[in-house]
Amino acid sequence: MNVATDMSLWSLVLQASPLVKAVLVILLLASIASWVVIFSKRRLMKSTVKEMEWFEDRFWSGGNVRDIYEEIHRHDDHPEGMPALFKSGYEELRRQRNQVDVTSVDVVPSVQRAMRVTLSRELERLESGLAFLATVGSISPYVGLFGTVWGIMSAFIGLGDVRQASLSMVAPGIAEALIATAMGLFAAIPAVVAYNLFSNRLDFIEKRFETFMEEMAGIVERGVTAANPVKRERAPRKPEPSEPVRTAPEL
Template identity: 50%
Template sequence: MGDSLSYWHLISNASLLVKLVMLVLVGLSIATWVFIYERRKVMNTASAKFSEFEERFWSGIDLAHLYRQVNANPDEVNGGEVLFRAGFKEFSRLRAQNVTDSDAIMAACQRAMRVALSKEAERLDAHLNFLATVGSTSPYIGLFGTVWGIMNSFLGLASVAQVSLATVAPGIAEALIATAMGLFAAIPAVIAYNNFSARSDKMLGNLEVFAEEFASILHRQTHILANQNKKQGA
């Protein structure tokens, strides 16, 4: 390709609106890659920390001792720890108030863990809507720039006495660059959205299973405490 038809030459000679479209697409592409890097780091960290905490939880350690450990240095990006602290905190609070109704205790603990799980879901799904939006709209933004550029090219041909491929090709080429840039922004965004959405769903599913297992342990604890209170009251 000669210098007269280099990509930079085609972009610089595009109309103002097409240039604005290209600038928007470049901005969306840069933001997409920033969020891809950030989400990848968040997902990897969340998975590693949850696995580490789950191993500690099932190691046979006393839950009260584990709660004191994690509460002394809370990690807000560890989903398993956040759920554990929320549930056990509510359990300890009600036990300190001498609440003996096991159903009331379990309802309060599960409600606290649901709130914590909802916040964790918001953290894991952050910026995914942006990736989905870029993936679905960037091709149309690029197509708009292409249509506008081609329309201007054909309008310019009206003042040309003799039309040849040499006069048509540059205008069409510069217009098609907008579509290419739209696809360049959209494809990574779609791939990243599908990947991170699947990883988020898997992570939240693991947290839900952990919350159910932890709730079962707390349920047994409440029955043990209720039986002890009955024996003491007898």
């Protein structure tokens, strides 16, 4: 077997020490698992944003919140994302309205708490897998570096009994050791990039969720106050010319 064949990538991997091979296998499995998480998380984020945009268009098209609630149930028995926030808020509103002498002081905090609990669950669902990507991105270079250090150390130890060392004798050992570093970077870089992209996307979704919760609470407060007036409300603010005109649903 000639030197060029011995220095091929596959030959270097096969000739590596058992510990370096174990490091390469661990990094390969981590890379495969991170790509599985990346594709599944990308699909989840995309479907969440699509569902959010559909619901916002429907919600601000006017009508009645009960009609929106029934339409959500027809669309999905177990809604997720922003429809889930609305569902939990509306169901809490309906429970509160069945009580006697209900005021906005009692209803609005209850609706907000119900939506906040759902928000926590939705964020937990969306955040699942991000910790794994962060772990792979942070420790993979160090795992690869460990394999590199071990491989280089083994290569130089093997020269201890040699009187006249040459580069051709130590080059294969160093090359196979550096493969571990390359494998660590191969596993870490996509995980870090995906983690940052998904984190930014999650922040965007969370802000949209929180904005909707505030808008929903305002609609509930105005509806309950109108049904049980205690004081005259101020006229609603007219939208600025650059703001889109939206029609809030009625309770």
